[in-house]
Amino acid sequence: xxxxxxxKAATQAVQDLKSAIDKLSDLENQPGADGAAIDARIAQLxxxxxxxxxxxxxxxxxxxxxxxxxxDLATASAGLxxxxxxxxxxxxxxxxxxxxxxxxxxxxxxxxxxx
Amino acid sequence: MIRLLALLPLAFLAxxxxxxxxxxxxxxxxxxDLVTDAYKGGVDDIRTTRMAxxxxxxxxxxxxxxxxxxxxxxxxxxxxxxxxxxxxxPKEQDDxxxxxxxxxxxxxxxxxxxxxxxxxxxxxDDKALTQAGQELADSVSGLAGAARGGGAPTxxxxxxxxxxxxxxxxxxxxxxxLKKTVLATxxxxxxxxxxxxITLRTIQDDRLRQLDIQLSAAIAPLRDEKKLAxxxxxxxxxxxxxxxxxVDEVNxxxxxxxxxxxxxxxxxxxxxxxxxxxxxxQSMAVFQAATGFLQAAGKxxxxxxxxxxxxxxxxx
Numbered sequence: 231x232x233x234x235x236x237x238k239a240a241t242q243a244v245q246d247l248k249s250a251i252d253k254l255s256d257l258e259n260q261p262g263a264d265g266a267a268i269d270a271r272i273a274q275l276x277x278x279x280x281x282x283x284x285x286x287x288x289x290x291x292x293x294x295x296x297x298x299x300x301x302d303l304a305t306a307s308a309g310l311x312x313x314x315x316x317x318x319x320x321x322x323x324x325x326x327x328x329x330x331x332x333x334x335x336x337x338x339x340x341x342x343x344x345x
Numbered sequence: 346m347i348r349l350l351a352l353l354p355l356a357f358l359a360x361x362x363x364x365x366x367x368x369x370x371x372x373x374x375x376x377x378d379l380v381t382d383a384y385k386g387g388v389d390d391i392r393t394t395r396m397a398x399x400x401x402x403x404x405x406x407x408x409x410x411x412x413x414x415x416x417x418x419x420x421x422x423x424x425x426x427x428x429x430x431x432x433x434x435p436k437e438q439d440d441x442x443x444x445x446x447x448x449x450x451x452x453x454x455x456x457x458x459x460x461x462x463x464x465x466x467x468x469x470d471d472k473a474l475t476q477a478g479q480e481l482a483d484s485v486s487g488l489a490g491a492a493r494g495g496g497a498p499t500x501x502x503x504x505x506x507x508x509x510x511x512x513x514x515x516x517x518x519x520x521x522x523l524k525k526t527v528l529a530t531x532x533x534x535x536x537x538x539x540x541x542x543i544t545l546r547t548i549q550d551d552r553l554r555q556l557d558i559q560l561s562a563a564i565a566p567l568r569d570e571k572k573l574a575x576x577x578x579x580x581x582x583x584x585x586x587x588x589x590x591x592v593d594e595v596n597x598x599x600x601x602x603x604x605x606x607x608x609x610x611x612x613x614x615x616x617x618x619x620x621x622x623x624x625x626x627q628s629m630a631v632f633q634a635a636t637g638f639l640q641a642a643g644k645x646x647x648x649x650x651x652x653x654x655x656x657x658x659x660x661x
Contacts, residue, residue, distance in 0.1 A: 233539050234539075237539070237543060258568075261570070265565060265569060266565070272557070272561075273557070273558060273561070276554040276557060277439075279550060279554070280439075280440070280441045281439075281441065283441065283543075283546065283547040283550055283551075284439075284440040284443070284444035284445070284547060286543060286547075287444040287445070287448055287540070287544055288447060290539070291447055291451075291540070296451075296536055296537070296540060298533070299532075299533035299534075299536040300450060300454050300533075300537070302530065302533050303454045303455070303458050303537065304454055304457070306458065306461075306526050306529060306530050307457045307458045307460075308461075309522075310458075310462060310464065310526055311460075311464055313465060313518070313519075313522045314461065314464035314465045314467065317465075317518060317519060318467075
């Protein structure tokens with residue numbers, strides 16, 4: 231089953247429950263309706279909807295596709311971070327070298343005035 | 346002349362420098378932060394509301410309560426808890442909360458990835474290098490006037506060239522890393538974006554379920570003809586306003602589409618992948634996709650867990 235298949239199956243089940251909830255909601259506004267009993271039934275159906283969604287999430291997390299994605303993304307993030315640090319080190323080293331050269335140039339310039 | 350020749354590859358590479366994506370990746374990263382905040386805040390809200398609903402249920406039903414063993418174990422460090430001793434007590438943690446806790450590594454992985462992308466395209470080094478190169482060239486140029494010799498301009502040009510080439514080298518390394526990574530992870534981001542959308546929708550559904558329990562209690566006296574007759578105008582007004590506040594909250598939570606936010610997260614990354622694949626530099630598609638994701642993430646965050654949380658009402 232693909233991720234989309236799992237989502238479609240869960241969505242269909244949730245929609246079926248929604249239809250039942252809609253019918254109960256209509257009844258609830260009728261005069262003389264047992265509001266408390268209908269509320270309790272609706273709450274049960276809503277809990278069932280959320281439980282289906284929760285099962286969908288855990289089912290998706292258990293798929294090889296998601297596990298691979300998590301593993302590869304962690305590796306990629308570590309690689310990016312390491313390379314960013316390497317490049318920053320190079321940039322810092324060059325900036326330091328530039329400053330030393332610039333100071334040497336200024337010193338030479340000062341000496342030239344005296345000569 | 347030497348400098349001009351050196352600027353040719355620089356000008357060519359500048360079009361596909363990683364720094365041109367700095368703003369877009371910043372938006373992508375900010376969007377990931379927003380959906381992560383929505384996730385964490387939403388899960389916290391669900392937990393807080395469940396506990397408040399449980400307390401309310403215990404009070405209304407005068408539930409028989411007790412203390413856990415850990416309260417009496419003086420040397421133990423386990424948490425002391427009040428126990429609900431009813432056989433039909435509400436669950437301590439329902440399936441949704443359990444599932445929502447398990448999905449945390451997905452948001453953490455995306456967050457770390459977005460941060461790493463931002464680090465590789467960080468423009469600070471580039472600006473600092475440019476400035477350092479300019480200062481070096483200026484200092485060396487100053488030698489020409491002082492020494493009144495013919496060699497200083499050549500040395501200055503050489504120093505400028507070195508700085509330019511260094512920038513080109515770092516740029517190309519950053520771009521190569523960005524390209525390789527973004528292309529390799531694009532499908533994974535698509536997969537995880539689906540989990541993000543579905544998770545945020547589950548949070549949205551569970552918050553709405555919890556609110557419906559409160560809403561049912563709030564509307565009950567206004568719907569029941571017998572109870573209506575005994576309500577004073579002030580009580581009626583108070584119940585109506587409490588109900589309206591809950592209705593507003595329901596509508597706020599409903600006014601977002603977490604699945605769409607997950608889709609634009611994937612689309613934003615995909616646009617970046619396509620741009621670096623084609624080496625055409627910053628394109629309108631990357632900008633629009635990043636902006637679209639940031640906006641969608643902001644809407645989801647505002648709906649699920651707004652900064653000024655008015656979603657934490659007393660369920661009683």
